[in-house]
Amino acid sequence: MSLLLDVQDLRLTLPSREHSFSPVDGVSFSLSPGEALGLVGESGCGKSLTALSLLRLVPEGSGISGRALFEGQNLLQLPDEAMRQVRGSRLAMIFQEPMTCLNPLLRIGDQVSEAILIHEKVSRREAEERSIALLKQVGIPIPERRARDFPHQLSGGMRQRTMIAMALVLKPSLLIADEPTTALDVTIQAQILDLLGSLQQEYGMAVLFISHDMGVVSRVAGRVAVMYAGRIVEQGKVDEVLRHPRHPYTKGLLSSRPELGRKGLSGIAGTVPDPKRFPPACRFHPRCPIVEDVCREKEPDLSEVSSGHLSRCWKAETLKA
């Protein structure tokens, strides 16, 4: 099967007063049509910037290099106008805080209709009808009435549902969801995750799901890539990575995670590195419990440890449990 998205060596370089730095530094991954890939990591690891680089929604003056083939076109080299066409039609994105993406002065029904009217030649009436149908599909109760609400009148969960409705307007083949449930309460989070799962099935849409929470990712994604300090450090099928992590960072993340009924957390020593000052050689070495000399001297490649399972660690073999 051909790939929907093939990202190779993606690098985002941001200018800064002292020297430029790369919070996303040589990231490669791919997505098949209809597949859900999770991108996991802690704050500052570059997961959101990876998504924004793909959409080219990065600050002016920053440089993006590498290649991102999406439906046969390299997103990184498309002319601006063509890129605008791709955004929102073939490729849509939803964010953690929908309030910052919704216009506070427009009724939500009008905002969804607007998205339809921009991309399609339909009458206002038809756009309205379709927007109500979409709001209904994403689980907004009494959508005819809710369509007349302003964003501030909605709860966080309903706002996120509205964002999802807007993203679905043109039936994108890829949805990028950046921490879409992080700001929500756990019962509402479960509802939104269920919704995303069923929409993904129904639309045959691929999802790049960004989250700091391995548990959330394991609910929606089939494969997962773990990021640390601008790099992917481990990648593979969710079950495999969860059961047999082959990178000490992934292992640490999993054992730091509070679980019902578990006693004792181990955590990871030290702090998450500042993107302006990533450590040399293996970027995890200052925090790694199994560090050796080689880790301080040279960075390992992301290489296959078993079929479809990649790890960027000199000692991946010893982690085989």
Add this chain to the structure above:
Amino acid sequence: MIAVTDLSKHYAVPSRKGGRKHLRALDRVSFEIREREILGIVGESGCGKSTLGKAMLRLVEPTSGHVVYQGKDLIKLPSGELQALRTDLQMVFQDPYSSLNPRMRVGEVLGEVLWVHGTRGKEEKDKRVSGLLDMVGLSQDHARRFPHEFSGGQRQRIGIARALAVSPKFLVLDEPVSSLDVSIQAQILSLLTDLKSRLSLTYLFISHDLAVISMLADRVAVMYLGRFVESGPVREVFSSPLHPYTQALISAIPTLSDEPIAQKAKALGEPANPVDPPPGCPYHPRCPLAQGECRIEVPELRTHHENHTVSCHRV
């Protein structure tokens, strides 16, 4: 150690038709905390868990109720006497950044607390400050830095150090790890566990995260719309939850195990507006088990067995 009875906090909010309505942020909550115990308070946003923590220490004035500590009712105490007792009762907040003065060095932040509570000599103060920093895993030279120079986890350590400066016996911890990355969260949780046993502390630990509570607390109370809906020993409440809301919370946690969620346990819809709570059981509009009486009568919190209490008509 502390006995809370019928603690309520109501806010008057203007209603649309003019006049006023009451938002019952906290509605007749009663419980006890035993010495050296960790009581976990769990619930979703707006359930009143933070209000509970603040009302207990009178950081917000409760509308009614009693909080008895060392034979004294904190709610009735004149402020002078309350101030004296505050050295025993301290609070740690979710976001240490917003509770630290950005213009004060960390040593000054801690020194100020000591000064307010009676430590005068500079030498004595410096000694105490370095002892506190050491206690929370920071080093001496951190005393000369400003809050913005620290990471989130370190700032939370400072927040904890400040609470410990007056050698309290009881801490209200309000979502102390919620804004931290998971690897850092684990560090702070083990620090809190460690301090508790080293200093014989008692905690009221407020969190939206059931897993965090399950790992730390001895007993837990689940809140919904300003009330306790279930409470009991942590292990029991989480392994055999009685209230449908507790069941929904537990099944909604994204765990790493791949057991499917039981359909019946899921919560439907969203929480009701606390200004306009539904009649009867406040959870009934979301409850898959709701029946006639749930819509009419508010269930009382009753003892199911031993220390396990629940407020539900259907249990």
